[in-house]
Amino acid sequence: MHKILAAALLSCTAFAAHAEEFTLTSADVKQDQSLSLNQVFNGFGCKGRNLSPQLSWQGEPAGTKSFAVTVYDPDAPTGSGWWHWTVFNIPAGVHSLPGAIGAQGEGLPEGAIQGRTDYGSSGFGGACPPEGDKPHHYHFVVWALKTDKLPLDAQTGGAMLGYMLNANVIAKAKLSATYGRSVSNEKAN
Numbered sequence: 001m002h003k004i005l006a007a008a009l010l011s012c013t014a015f016a017a018h019a020e021e022f023t024l025t026s027a028d029v030k031q032d033q034s035l036s037l038n039q040v041f042n043g044f045g046c047k048g049r050n051l052s053p054q055l056s057w058q059g060e061p062a063g064t065k066s067f068a069v070t071v072y073d074p075d076a077p078t079g080s081g082w083w084h085w086t087v088f089n090i091p092a093g094v095h096s097l098p099g100a101i102g103a104q105g106e107g108l109p110e111g112a113i114q115g116r117t118d119y120g121s122s123g124f125g126g127a128c129p130p131e132g133d134k135p136h137h138y139h140f141v142v143w144a145l146k147t148d149k150l151p152l153d154a155q156t157g158g159a160m161l162g163y164m165l166n167a168n169v170i171a172k173a174k175l176s177a178t179y180g181r182s183v184s185n186e187k188a189n
Contacts, residue, residue: 020059024142024173028053028099035138035179038099041119041128046181052085052124054099057142061171064092064144068165072158073127075136078118083158084138085124086115088165089149111149115156122154127179135180144171 028038028051040048055069068088076082087097087108094109101107103123105114119125129136145168152161 022057022059022061022144022171022173024055024057024140024175026053026055026140026175029055029138029140029175029177031175031177033177034135035127035177039126039138039177040179041126043119044128045131046126046128048126048128050124050126051099052097052101053140054097055140055142055175056096057173058095059173060092060144063146064170065148066090066092066145066150067094068143068145068150068161069097070139070141070143070158070161070165071124072139072141073129073136074139075129075133076118077130077133080159082118083115083161084117084119084126086117086156086158086161087112088115088152088161089113092148113152113154115152115154115158115161118158127181129179129181131181133180135178138177138179140175140177142173143169144173146170 037048038051039053040046042048042050067090071085073082090112098107114122116122117125143165147168150164
């Protein structure tokens with residue numbers, strides 16, 4: 001009995017060693033580093049370039065039928081955080097998004113949809129924390145989903161999308177960055 005148990009444990013360990021981890025990387029955003037002005041909003045007193053970052057992911061679990069990408073700031077002084085970007089219905093064969101995707105979806109894979117951000121429009125809305133706040137955290141998350149398509153459109157806000165994502169998620173991969181707004185920070189980047 002001990003030999004069978006040991007053999008089963010060994011085979012599970014060997015399988016786990018070969019299983020790929022679901023990861024998210026970016027040429028533009030580095031883990032625990034400050035965002036550049038490319039990913040800072042242009043408005044509300046911020047003077048950034050408001051460009052969505054390049055993102056790549058790999059190692060999604062079996063059964064993934066589509067992906068979604070969200071960018072969320074839990075530190076925003078709203079009581080509910082701030083949705084900076086939502087993209088959903090990304091086909092399962094797609095494993096990256098280019099940088100600088102347009103507000104009308106230029107550069108998105110066919111079938112993918114950008115939802116409404118907390119700025120009130122679709123498309124990427126960069127970081128713009130209140131001046132003087134401690135640096136805010138920006139969570140870039142790719143969601144591996146068990147459904148081909150979410151029954152949502154470009155008017156869908158972050159809370160509804162979050163509900164649908166949590167109901168259909170298989171796995172998530174996250175990349176977190178920071179940004180604090182100050183005159184010296186905006187001039188330095």
